[in-house]
Amino acid sequence: MIGNTEKIWLTLISLTVLGALLGETGNSGWPLTLTVAALIYIKGSIVINHYMEMRLANARIRNVLRLFITLIPILVIITFVWGEEIRRLTTLS
C-alpha cells in the first residue's frame, strides 16, 4: 500500500522526468514557456505544502513561500512576453 508521502514523492519524480523529456525535445516558444512555468509552480507548491507542511503553518511564513513560488513562474511568462521592453528598460546607455 502506497502512503500519501510516497504518492507525493512519485508525483514529483514523474513531473521531473516529464520536464527532462521536454528539455530534450529542444523546443522553444509559448508551449514550452507555459509548461515550464506550470512545472515550477506545481512542483514548488507540492514541496511547500506537503514536504514543508505549510498547509498547517503560520500564515505569514506560508504566504511568503507561496508568493515566492508564484512570482517565479509569473516572471518566466513576463520575460517571454515583454522581453524586448524589459531589455530596453534595463539598458544603461
Next chain:
Amino acid sequence: MTSPDHQPINSSPNTPLPAPLNTETSHGRIPGNTGIWVGIFCVLVEFLMLFTAYFIARVHNPEDFLVGPDKLVTLAGTTITLLLLTSGYCMVKAVNAIRTDQRKASLRWIILATILGFGYPVVKYFEIQWYIQQDVNAEHGVFYGAYYYLTLNHLVHVSWGLLGLLFVALRTAMGGYSSKSYSGLEAAALYWHTTDILWLVLFSFFYILR
C-alpha cells in the same frame, strides 16, 4: 501531529503556553524554529535577486539562452533533481518517525537523506569535469556564466544543508530528539526542502527553458 519545542510567534513570557496542538488546530504553528526561517527568507531574497539577474541576462542575450541548454547534460540535472527530491522525501519520513518516538527509524531516514544529498556534489563534480573537457565554460557566453554562478552558488547552500543533516543525524544518534522536542531536526529538514525548491527552479531555467 504533535508540537515541537517552540512557541507561537506572538507568545510572551507572561502568556501561558498553549496546549499541545493537533492536526486540526495547528494552523499558525511555526515549523522548526524562528531562527531557521530568518535564514530561509534570507536565502529566498538572495535567490530572487539572482533570478532577476538571470531574467535580465536572458532578455539581453536571447540567442545565448536559446542554444545554451543544448550543451548542458540534462541527465546530470535530472539526476540531481531526483536525488534532492528523494532526499527530501527521506527527511519527511525522518520527521514523521521522530514524532512517534521512533528514534532508530528517524536516524536511518536521516542517514539515507544525507547519503542521497551527497550524491549532488558528486554528480556536479563529474558534470563540470565533462564541461571542462568539452570546453563549455563561462567564456562561451552569458548563459554559461549565469549557469556556473547560480548553480555553484546553490551548491554552496546545499553544502550548509548537508552539514545540517550531519549534525541532526549525530544529535538523533545521541538521543537529542523526541516526540516532544524535535524542532532542530525539523528546522534542518525545512532548510533542506528550501534547497529543493531552489534547484527545481534552476533545473527548469538552465536545462529545460529555451
